[in-house]
Amino acid sequence: METRQGNVAVEMTVNGEPMVGIAEPRTLLSDFLRHGLGMTGTHVGCEQGVCGACTVLIDGQPARSCLTFAVQAEGCRVDTVEGMAEGGALSDVQEAFRAEHGLQCGFCTPGFLAATEALLAENPDPTDDEIRDYLSGNICRCTGYQGIIAAVRRAAQTRKAASA
Amino acid sequence: MKPAQFDYLRPGSLAEAIEALGANPDSKVLAGGQSLIPMMNMRLARPSALVDIGRIDGLAGISANGSLRVGATTRQAEVLADATVQRRWPLITAALRHVGHPATRARGTFGGSIAHAEPAAELPAAMLALDAAFTVHRPGGTRTVAATDFFLGHYTTVLAEDELLGHVDVPALGGSHWAFAEVARRHGDYALTGVAVRLTPDADGVVTDARVALFAVSSRPVRSAAAERLLVGTRVGDAEAATAAGKVALDDIEVAEDSFVSATYRTEATAAIVRRALLEAATNPKGEN
Ligand SMILES: Cc1cc2nc3c(=O)[nH]c(=O)nc-3n(C[C@@H](O)[C@H](O)[C@H](O)COP(=O)(O)OP(=O)(O)OC[C@H]3O[C@@H](n4cnc5c(N)ncnc54)[C@H](O)[C@@H]3O)c2cc1C
Numbered sequence: 001m002e003t004r005q006g007n008v009a010v011e012m013t014v015n016g017e018p019m020v021g022i023a024e025p026r027t028l029l030s031d032f033l034r035h036g037l038g039m040t041g042t043h044v045g046c047e048q049g050v051c052g053a054c055t056v057l058i059d060g061q062p063a064r065s066c067l068t069f070a071v072q073a074e075g076c077r078v079d080t081v082e083g084m085a086e087g088g089a090l091s092d093v094q095e096a097f098r099a100e101h102g103l104q105c106g107f108c109t110p111g112f113l114a115a116t117e118a119l120l121a122e123n124p125d126p127t128d129d130e131i132r133d134y135l136s137g138n139i140c141r142c143t144g145y146q147g148i149i150a151a152v153r154r155a156a157q158t159r160k161a162a163s164a
Numbered sequence: 165m166k167p168a169q170f171d172y173l174r175p176g177s178l179a180e181a182i183e184a185l186g187a188n189p190d191s192k193v194l195a196g197g198q199s200l201i202p203m204m205n206m207r208l209a210r211p212s213a214l215v216d217i218g219r220i221d222g223l224a225g226i227s228a229n230g231s232l233r234v235g236a237t238t239r240q241a242e243v244l245a246d247a248t249v250q251r252r253w254p255l256i257t258a259a260l261r262h263v264g265h266p267a268t269r270a271r272g273t274f275g276g277s278i279a280h281a282e283p284a285a286e287l288p289a290a291m292l293a294l295d296a297a298f299t300v301h302r303p304g305g306t307r308t309v310a311a312t313d314f315f316l317g318h319y320t321t322v323l324a325e326d327e328l329l330g331h332v333d334v335p336a337l338g339g340s341h342w343a344f345a346e347v348a349r350r351h352g353d354y355a356l357t358g359v360a361v362r363l364t365p366d367a368d369g370v371v372t373d374a375r376v377a378l379f380a381v382s383s384r385p386v387r388s389a390a391a392e393r394l395l396v397g398t399r400v401g402d403a404e405a406a407t408a409a410g411k412v413a414l415d416d417i418e419v420a421e422d423s424f425v426s427a428t429y430r431t432e433a434t435a436a437i438v439r440r441a442l443l444e445a446a447t448n449p450k451g452e453n
């Protein structure tokens with residue numbers, strides 16, 4: 001049986017790179033990323049699972065990093081907003097959010113981007129209803145959501161065109 | 165807020181997990197963490213140790229022969245996406261659509277939702293309507309508990325501190341009518357009231373056996389004996405019977421009142437959705453055998 005007490009080294013692959021940081025068992029993945037690894041792109045809003053700002057991908061699946069202990073993600077692949085832009089160029093999803101005004105203050109955006117990546121991986125051509133349903137766990141206090149829905153639609157189209 | 169300190173144990177087998185629970189008083193099982201971690205973040209729970217069952221081989225998985233078996237640590241998202249479950253146990257699929265959001269379902273487990281016994285949770289009521297049976301692992305062996313005997317009250321089940329829910333067995337649904345309905349403030353929120361219905365018809369469409377399982381009305385999911393009694397002998401889809409069953413559904417059940425809604429609201433909304441579910445049951449495509 002593996003046992004962790006006090007400070008221990010935790011290893012995971014973040015945005016494709018093997019990383020090691022120090023965590024207590026109680027360290028949330030959100031805090032591990034932000035404080036342990038200095039990757040502050042993942043935002044923390046409510047810390048109780050309600051707002052979705054902290055959403056990241058764990059082994060390709062969407063997860064609230066505030067409802068996951070870092071030790072639970074040991075050995076897993078974690079993808080955050082920092083891994084999206086390549087060489088300074090926005091990813092297709094990021095570009096679509098920019099083009100459609102899918103953000104204003106940007107606090108919720110890393111979570112929406114991660115959720116959108118998960119949605120498009122599962123359903124490359126979602127209807128508006130499916131987009132709304134999928135993103136229902138993410139809260140935005142600025143945009144009124146219309147721009148976000150349009151951005152996801154645009155990202156889906158861009159991706160479809162690129163793969164055609 | 166942040167959780168209090170605890171020791172983290174990751175057993176590799178069921179036997180190790182049971183031993184760890186027994187050896188650490190005040191420890192708790194960690195499955196998907198989607199209910200336990202919020203409670204720990206708010207310090208409503210302060211276990212001294214967590215036993216993470218997420219990596220135990222054989223505790224996750226879906227298999228279907230005559231009946232359906234779902235391992236406790238199977239993610240809710242996986243059950244929701246499962247084609248066999250959709251085809252043969254559509255009541256489970258319908259219930260899961262209301263459980264949280266994609267990101268909570270990707271981590272949250274089927275068994276965790278049952279063991280947590282939140283009175284407003286969807287899956288426990290679906291399990292009551294389907295006559296599910298739960299296999300519980302304990303020191304020295306296992307025991308099987310019927311869904312009807314499992315839930316005791318708010319966040320309380322028959323599970324002892326050193327016991328683990330291992331898997332769930334659900335009998336075939338084929339041939340029965342079913343429906344699921346709830347009232348929630350927003351999709352994905354916990355329900356304010358809800359119902360899972362299963363009706364077994366004879367060759368003439370007359371109900372021979374009925375399950376009306378209510379949730380979010382009381383301290384635990386409950387079957388409405390009054391509504392079930394009333395429905396036997398009526399025709400599936402009979403509007404008068406549906407209205408009458410809705411009216412009596414909460415007879416003999418102590419209706420909860422909370423900061424969201426009054427007991428009166430709950431009683432009236434429950435009557436309305438029981439009626440709606442009973443009418444829908446007549447037209448929902450039946451599960452295949
Ligand atoms: C924003 C949000 C919205 C949600 N909305 C809903 C909703 O609408 N409906 C709903 O039903 N749920 C909802 N949930 C809760 C749901 O997501 C949880 O997944 C579920 O309640 C618990 O499952 P888990 O695997 O996450 O368990 P955990 O959080 O890991 O555990 C919950 C409890 O069950 C115990 N436990 C877990 N597995 C076992 C086992 N195999 N044997 C013994 N004990 C065990 C744990 O010790 C703990 O006490 C929501 C959660 C969030 C964060």
Ligand code: FES
Nearest residue numbers: 045046047052066
């Ligand atoms: S910070 Fe994790 S859901 Fe709000």
Ligand code: FES
Nearest residue numbers: 104106140141142
């Ligand atoms: S852009 Fe400000 S919260 Fe969404």
